[in-house]
Amino acid sequence: MQSTVNYLWHTDDLLGQGATASVYKARNKKSGELVAVKVFNTASYLRPREVQVREFEVLRKLNHQNIVKLFAVEETGGSRQKVLVMEYCSSGSLLSVLESPENAFGLPEEEFLVVLRCVARVNTLSGSKDRLPPKVSPRHEAVPGQRTSSPLSAVAGMNHLRENGIVHRDIKPGNILRLLGEEGQSIYKLTDFGAARELDDDEKFVSVYGTEEYLHPDMYERAVLRKPQQKTFGVTVDLWSIGVTLYHAATGSLPFIPYGGPRRNKEMMYRITTEKPAGAIAGTQKQENGPLEWSYTLPVTCRLSLGLQSQLVPILANILEVEQAKCWGFDQFFAETSDILQRVVVHVFSLSQAVLHHVYIHAHNTIAIFLEAVYEQTRVAPQHQKFLFEGHFWVLEPNLSAQHIAHTTASSPLTLLSTASETPMGLAFKDPAQDIPKFFPKVDLQADYTTAKSVLGAGYQALWLARTLLAGQELMLRGLHWCVETLQATCRRTLEVTRMALLFLSSSLGTERFSSVAGMTEMQELKKVTELRSRLRALAEALSRCSHSITESQTSLSNLRSELLKNRDQVHADRSVQQIQYCLDKMNLIYKQFKKSRMRPGLGYNEEQIHKLDNRLAKRLLLQLFQETCVQKYQTSLVTHGRWMREVHETRNHLRMVSCSVAAYNTEAQGAQEGLSQILDRVSHQLLQDRTKEAQVSPPLTAPYPSPALTDLVLQMQELCEEMKLLAFDLQDNNRVIEGLSWPPSAPDS
Template structure:
């Protein structure tokens, strides 16, 4: 086979950068390659019998991608699915418990083994790749406490994927999930954990066969990931779905991770509202990345990124010079340092997504303000134009015409509606100013995050620590150190400890504290946005109600004026035949002028009613546009 220049999967996992497991993208590459390799072996009826990270070699493809290959077939043999074998071979940490009992504990037993023993080894290997550690760890380590190691693997409850003994002669503790330090997203973990639970099964009758293993792992590898940032919770989620799934299935997957019901899920992408129809294919969802996710709105309390403080995983140097122990300690400390760097980046990225999402929400609210304000002002302009007709005032001042009194009442109602619209317009203007002020505050906070230099400080400490670590790595291969070299080694230990302390101090004070303060502020801003959005809904409803009522009043007024105009025409015709009427106690406008005034007002009311009807249509269209959700 070709030369694999990048070492083995074990050497990748032994690197301090991967002390807590591989990044998600790299883990998926490992999973894809291991599944493909095992599928090829099973198609050819071969059992490997020694699957472990050390036998999975890595090379780099032409495009820079990792390629992992199964190697070392010294223990392999031809074996069909229904055949058994009795010989024992393999590496003890990755051995099936039945084989472990015979090979490591040297206990006589007559058990025969099938091809599923490879599945156990694959399960341990995948857990190791995902977490950076073995799933079953007795106190003192697997090689120092073999009886407890066997107990952990055989007494493991159904569904458990890991077990550990924390203290000497202590109880066994079981885990049903991957540790919080794991770099895999919860979306991928939810797909992976059931597979691990079913192939890390002691009883071969309960363990999955290869057909089911291939089916379930292929299901993961065929899925696409949609990145969703829950703005209210301030958490980034990876949603694994099939491209042929519907939006409804995607929404249910989001519901499982965020507890936000599908009917309450509303999304923005790159500043634009996304209307997702449940029956449409998920292929219509925009292409997302971790830095450019869908932004989900919901009513929730910000909880932020959950993580374990890297300081809890920092070992201490022993006082004396012990080259192997010092190397192991430096490796552990450096691994915690890289974990702190990853978390620091994730915390900063989370703040950036918070700021960006809030900015987009406020832009949507500002657009809603502008549209509602335009409708309110247009309606107010028409009403003010109608109410400002002086001739109508002179006409309505004629007390002896009863119908004109009714017209005056309708006019008074229009004036009241105009006042309501005026107040709504003023209210919307104040809301716009409040949103602008909040947006300026948001920009200022975002600039402060961009100016943050904590990542650079942590990286600087890591570079210096890494240099010392490489010196320790070289020294451990030597039988001993001379006096001067030993003094330098001691000084390096002191410097390494100081650098680690400084790194963790920066992480705690510059990253964690600022992030926690940002979460508190984010929660307050989200409440303001939520209240503003509800307020705009109420104002919008008031504007719509005023437009609807004004339209009805205008129609009534137009009808009344038409009747008055008709009545005046009839009176005028009768007056031409009758004798002159007696003098009225109060002067009245000439009948001819009154008729002209009524006709003009009637035409004006019709135009106004038409304009109000147009406004109502605009409002209906606004109501059909998805409003920003509860936040």
């Protein structure tokens, strides 16, 4: 046990150890409160006095939610060693989070954004005191129901740290501690300011600190390769360390890896970082003395969405820049990271592509900007975009604010419909089994432990992929179901109006009514009436064919709907995720056993045999469950989805053709109505003239056409004309219904 006046700790409760100090978990003697104590060793006192006290002075100045708090500076009783009493972060460090097999391929998107927020707030501490904060829109409002980072809090953190003008000089995942907030959310805090110092923007330093994998190449050359040089270093060296840290957090691995690893091939490590082309964010050497391979994007195994990657990659490219003159300053870095953190996410599932997109936009942007962002990710032009949300069309007016977009989640996104018929791409992924190293036939406890950890990491990646693939199948089926429901509604409405028009045509074409008109007209008028009746009869037959065609479409859609429901039941009954989770639990036990066994000098024969069986079992289970179950089902679902999408596309085009036909029949009906109206006008006018003349020469009672009969005839013809007008209106309404309900909207060139 060791203690100071107010705190007590056991040397077994070691949290971390460095060249000059060790950190322990301790308790307050009176309250029992948990704290962390940093106890400096003898080597630390060999440093100059100003270096020894620098960490105390820096921590006393800083007071920020993303910096570990300093409570007191005390001394141990016997040796009178200096002790820093600091805030205790119970959940380890970002490095321990990344070393967990669960995050072998990088952090989930939400957790990465938490880390980014911490880094953006804290690491502007190298900023100049005269620097202005980045512009923030005064009307930055969140989309209702969505959580966003507050620009004001970020700016406040920047202002606090900028005033101190401090460079950390040892930024790495191990120096970013994690604790859980009251609601279970992660809070990351920067610690270990032993290498920190105050530094203005234009001031330089020559001393070298830091961890070699995260060191700027100029510092690496002198500190690791021990090459003499006269270079000085500015505040931007922290940006290089931040870039490596962010890449590590996003991918689970370091960006620059020579063959054999950074610690074994230091010369090649230096060469990779200094020869890196502009825009590249990673470089690897996969064979001994082999060529260097550069990457300008994050790997496909990264769990960040392409929407976030498109925002992050330019930042990494500009802070992982060797030449300090070309590297961004902290002002630009903070402006760009704050821009990401101030955005909201709109989840968009492209039904034709079968891909879920995360679209990052500002809440104060217009919907037109959102539609353009959707185009950048999907290549579907804004004029061809139509959206469904929870089964209903969601109309997005380009001039409105993005705040009018629905609150979306990954499981409840906007569904993007497109006029184009394309083969579904689906989720692009890499089989986790490809990253599993081979087990050696001979038992090697340390190597087997490392391999077991890799297998477990691949298992967690397989679990994440299995969940993602299953969710993708659910979104495909749900989106198609909504499309079918919409098309069926179109069919019902169109069929109803078409049948009403047919009924009206049947009554309007009655022989008795037209025969009375024919009996009162001349031969030429009678011929025109006959022609019009023939046109109307042909129109009725055409509408009847349309009605039959729509009925066939209804039947086809009903069959498709039944298939969709059957497949949705199968997806809901899929237990592959639970099976992989069960196997992961078993693999965890194997991993823990290997972790425990590596500390032993050796295993007995029986233990070795079990050890070998466990190795093979873990890998076989992973391959079978993921490859033979999840991947095959997903690939089959993509093929089926493509077939169903083509069927929906063909049905939509067929209904569009019906719409055009009905429009043409509407035009014919209008022409027939106009022709009948003209005949009616002429006949009525002639009858009235005849009646007038007859009235002048004969008494009304002896008129050849009694007044009541004449009046009935005129009224009958007027009624017929009005009914024909109603027919035209009904057909116009029919056309509007089909155009309004058709999916997706008609494109000029389709």
